[in-house]
Amino acid sequence: MTIETVEGLSFPKRETTLLSFVSAAHFISHVHIMVVPALIPLLPGYFGVSFLQIGVALTVFNLVSLVVQTPMGFITDRVGAWTMLILALTLGGASFGSLALIPSYGWLLAAMVLAGVANGIYHPADYALLSASIGERRLGKAFSIHTFAGFFGTAVTPAVLLAVANQMSTGSACALAGIASVTVALVILGAAPRRAEPGKSGVVAKPTSHRLKDVATPQVMLLTLLFVLLSLSSIGISAFAVTALIKGYGADLPSASSALTAFLFAGACGVLAGGFLADRLHHHGVVASIAMVIAAMLTLAIAITHLSGLPLIFAMAGAGFLAGVITPSRDLLVRAASPRGAEGRVFGIVSTGFNIGGAIGPILFAWLVDHGYYQAVFGVTALFMVLTAALTFLPVFEKRQAA
Template sequence: MKPSANGLLTQVSIVHLISHLHIMAVPAMLPLLPAAMQVGFVELGVAIGVFNVVSAVVQAPLGFLVDRWGARRMLMAALVLGAAAFALVAAVPTYPALLVAMAIAGLANGVYHPADYSLLSRGIAHERMGRAFSIHTFAGFLGGALAPPLMVGAALAWSPRWSFAIAALAGAIGFAVLLLGGREPVVQASASPRAAERPRTGSAMAPVATLAVLTLLFTMLSLSTGAIERFSVSALVQGFGVSLGAANLALTVFLFASAIGVLAGGVLADRTARHGHVAAAAFAMAAMLVVGVIQVPLSAPALAVAYGAIGFLSGIVAPSRDMLVRAASPAGAEGKTFGIVSTGFNVGGVIGPILFGYLLDKGLASGVLWASVCFMAITTAMVLFQERKEPIRPALVRR
């Protein structure tokens, strides 16, 4: 049975939640893993880098396979792989096992974006697309927000291996949801009276220059927020005298606020064509707030509020980002397009952990947050330059 649009969105959102829980599983455990596995932050950065290298290498080819073999089938295979990866670390909680698991999980991660967006583009009406993307992205951010309390909580209550067992169980639950959820949509539900303005299926791929710009944008976004999501807890504890509990609270507020910002961004994405200006304004304000965190000693509640504001501003950008990519995608080739540009996340995910881990090992904790500021500034400048030079506009904007 073919699922309804709401049913499809629910299933894809659950899978996206689990994928982000898996992405954040190791970063959430960074303050605890050096002692548990007898390694440094650089080694853990390498493990996270392995995850992203594999994802970056396989994501574009997997996008082609999504369009050829079917997104639902590929998602089910990815969830099985992800569950197996974290089950391995739960069974053998050693650094070599972590490296192998990160490679397997990276392969699984390469499926999620092209498959998710392919299903949504085929099964959701155009006039609801911005909000659908925002709900899908909200679920991913929510999965990331759940990682610190779930993973760290289980590790403190029992041991790190139980944290990885929880991540494995989440993958198994996602597989069950898809298995029982119905068949894949085969009709493009998002057509509109102006659908001809989108590239036709006969166009094998979006223009190379457009893909390059969007991929670089995804890389800068990954580096901008990756410093905060994955390494700022360790940076705050090491360099700013913040307790682990207060730092984890700030990160959790950041992630939940990011998810709420995504919902607000979804409304904007359906009502404006100025997506580049929205992204630039939000990131410029977020960068200024990060500078404030670095320069001004904050109490735990004030730090949580500041992180919440940074997260909300970061979240606003996501739906407009996704609409830009969909607008550049030929109809029926969404898997390929999202597969290619999403490699930017993985490129940033390779560079960032090694850079930020090096800064922490050298005792340069504030450098992690300053790096986030720099990448946000670069992102803002790049988006404004692109808007001035050659704006990328969606084919249809809800007025």
């Protein structure tokens, strides 16, 4: 039965199938992002190098992703999102799986280059498929499910890979990451829709132009800045909150870890809630602004009040939930700024903001921690949240998708 219910908000079977495939791919992309960070305690011994050299490999991965993401958006709009998504899964799977066979540092660097290329494909391909395939009234919910799948991949990867490495070997953990990716690629290759009307199966409408200047509009550039700010605020808490709470607030490791876990888990739940909210409200910039302002207030409260115990956990959970709520609205803003048929390249452009923030944030927050400015970790994060709210409140983000 294809008749939609609940005023058009339930997914037809065709959309459910497509959303499942795209979300599975996004889950794998976040698994791959976490492979090296999750296994960092074991990788120096596995490759016979220092921690600094492993850090260089991570830098290579992020820089390559930054460089290729926008070109991959253009290629996605030309050759098709399904083709590119299968390529990303296969290339990423081969990159990480090969580390089980070639445990040399030189090959690690080469594998990170290839994995970085694969990582640069996911966002343009995923969002092009969702934008062209999901009904307008269900798009926010679809974005939230897709994003939640990525959050879930981030959450489960460290525990799973470390367990495999401890029970078997580091190479086996790398192999698992590769096998999982190739398996998803094969399933999509065999079952994903290949032909259908534009806007109904993921066959992206033919763009009117392939020139960068036609899609790199001021609105798209502002959205790229928005992604930079979101990345910076996320890094501040996810990577440095535990250190700041222990060294600056006197928290013990279990308490600090519990607070961070609350932030991450609540963020994933917030993404799902934000999807339902985005489908029922039309002013997505306003939704994002309000959520981010409240998240900033909670984060600032952590900075200046020295919360501990349950109050700290609740404050972190609240900030995480609200930061997650804005994610579907953020994605709908990008979609609205994309000319029809150019969703892949626009998402490719704005997603470079994540990589830019990922390059700047660790240096900034590490400097604060090294100099003993522990409260500033939360204070600066709150500042980035306020800047995000101010940016999303601009009237330019209320425009509809260009024809």
